[in-house]
Amino acid sequence: MDKVLVVDDSDTWRTLLEKVLIEYGFTVETAADGIDGLNKFFDFLPDVVITDYVMPRMNGVHLCRLIRSYTSFKNVGILILTGADEAINDFWAKKSGANKFLKKSGDVESITKEILNFLKGNYISGWSKEVYKTRTEPFGELVDVIEETLKTEVINKELLSLVQYVDDEEYMMRKLKSLILDFVRADGLCILLISSSIGRVYSFGFYSDTTPHEYVKSNLLRAMEKPVTPSEWLLKFDSDASEDGFDTNNVKNFVISFGDQELGVMSFKRPRNAESLYYFMDSIGETLGIIAKTVNNFCDQRIATEIDFLTSLFNRKATLSRLKEYIELAKRRMLSLTVAMLDVDDFKEINDTYGHLFGDTVLKEIGKIFRNSMRKSDIVGRYGGEEFLIIFPGIKAAEAVEALERVLDELRNYDWRAVTGKPIKVTVSAGVAEFSDDTTLRELVNKADNELYKAKRSGKDRISVYREN
Structure with missing residues (x-):
């Protein structure tokens, strides 16, 4: 960890914190308000954000929540500074996603000491700038941020609505495919879900007469670090054969996780805009993890109640x-x-x-x-x-x-x-x-x-x- 973004509308505090942090070897970028801070965040990709609470155009809690809405930034350290007379609602304090709140009251030496202790934490940005080059258009005003947030909320709400079909997983996966490909231009989509009971592969547009189903499955599993070994596999491939099937050179894989648990893989065949795809998948990553966790739990529970433990046949x-x-x-x-x-x-x-x-x-x-x-x-x-x-x-x-x-x-x-x-x-x-x-x-x-x-x-x-x- 060596990159810190300081966001504060006070010239005094920005200058003070920048000077101290540089003296301790940190690379520092500063921003004068919430919108400026959000744009600097995407451009600078810091490991830690130190932000004031009350600022023009967007406050520190909203900035924090926007950062946390991206799966890649779950390990970024966020410290919110509050004024001596500023009180934050307990609910928003818990839901903000900030790692720490620190009042500016007291002497500067004590405050800087607290900040330096905070910076000893294991914080890191998971967003690779070499790969993600999507945020080329900066946010102009709060309305731009709101529009972006609303888009993401609508997409995630639509995704979560698919949970109603959990008792018909194949139908649910077809609906998921249709929804995802409404936003992503690609020639095909393949979804792998895996639990200890059963692994499933749903392939749309990856099938060809020359591509064995097991080959597709094994390549999807390679995208995961430590996949569990299920008791059995279910492979569902659509009947429309393509000319090239599954070619590792023309696919982009994304691991679906819930917390630290890997639950599956979503693979896109020949996506038209890889950079936009990474941005889109990062914005829905947490929701996909919830969906995968839900269907895996439902599948495991159904198997536990329907399958004979000894023979693995229906009871x-x-x-x-x-x-x-x-x-x-x-x-x-x-x-x-x-x-x-x-x-x-x-x-x-x-x-x-x-x-x-x-x-x-x-x-x-x-x-x-x-x-x-x-x-x-x-x-x-x-x-x-x-x-x-x-x-x-x-x-x-x-x-x-x-x-x-x-x-x-x-x-x-x-x-x-x-x-x-x-x-x-x-x-x-x-x-x-x-x-x-x-x-x-x-x-x-x-x-x-x-x-x-x-x-x-x-x-x-x-x-x-x-x-x-």
């Missing part, structure tokens, strides 16, 4: 909830719908022989096999114990049986020694039932369950299908 409640939704959809649109109930054969013997922890490893691996073998549109859930329920939207029983036969065959030939260290044999039995208009959820599940036990009684490691009489 029973979540699976039945989705089955209810698919039944309503099948009724309205006259779509096919099939369910299958599966049970691990002789699982009690596995537990009794090798222990419950060993059995948990087997269930976890079976869950992974089920999840990886099904279509993305299929719902795989752990129904309870060693039982699983799979929902096949849009297909008839015969097609579901074909998919299940492949899974059963994979389990028969699976190398369990590589996973468990034991040469065990694991098979499953399955019961299948197809939805018909007059079938309730409970009846459909019961039909599949009854067929499961028919498969068990018929020798296990097989599939039984419900057929109408």
Whole structure:
């Protein structure tokens, strides 16, 4: 830290502070009022601002709040000097963003000593002048500052309004993309959100036939210093392919943070004005952090209530909830719908022989096999114990049986020694039932369950299908 901006309408105090600070080795710039101070701030990019409270055109609190409205300036030190007879409202004192308030009452030596002690703090400007060259038009009057502030407030208010769609994250990200690209001219936008539970990538205009999705994800992660490792990933790429896809030479990445926590990355493809983009992103950085924190928390909480901890599949409640939704959809649109109930054969013997922890490893691996073998549109859930329920939207029983036969065959030939260290044999039995208009959820599940036990009684490691009489 070596750059200090002194803002005061008193020639005496400006001259005094400038002289003292220069003697102590600081590089000093001065300004005579709030507007002048704001313009000097963007031009000088100081590490510390020492400003008077009451000044012409704009006071010290307003100056402080404007500086703090930019994410890059969160670590700039700000000290506000107040006159002996000046009182500041407690609310504004707390909300100003200033690091310290200091009265000018008392002897000059004591005041300068307090200021020098303050300057020992770890303050620094995060704004790189070599990169940010946007503030070329100085603020003329307070009305210019107000106009700039109002623009920023309107944009941030619109962004925060998107939180109402938190229960439909993909729709929310599409709305966010549209809003951002209303202000930024770019050929595409990619948004990465990441939490310990799940990482998501929403890509708009970054897809091409020659650009693997994993390549895009890995390049976005490189923009972060210490990204967490999520349990799983969801990659959503729009279907409109571009010619060049993701090229690190034509993108600008911005890390989305909440406090010191990195929550994601926003990447722009071929932005037209990089300098204006940096300025814009800095003005909305805090709001984007709030949005990312909100959607990540919502996502984590939903996963915690819907996902089975052991297998990472949907739990029973979540699976039945989705089955209810698919039944309503099948009724309205006259779509096919099939369910299958599966049970691990002789699982009690596995537990009794090798222990419950060993059995948990087997269930976890079976869950992974089920999840990886099904279509993305299929719902795989752990129904309870060693039982699983799979929902096949849009297909008839015969097609579901074909998919299940492949899974059963994979389990028969699976190398369990590589996973468990034991040469065990694991098979499953399955019961299948197809939805018909007059079938309730409970009846459909019961039909599949009854067929499961028919498969068990018929020798296990097989599939039984419900057929109408």
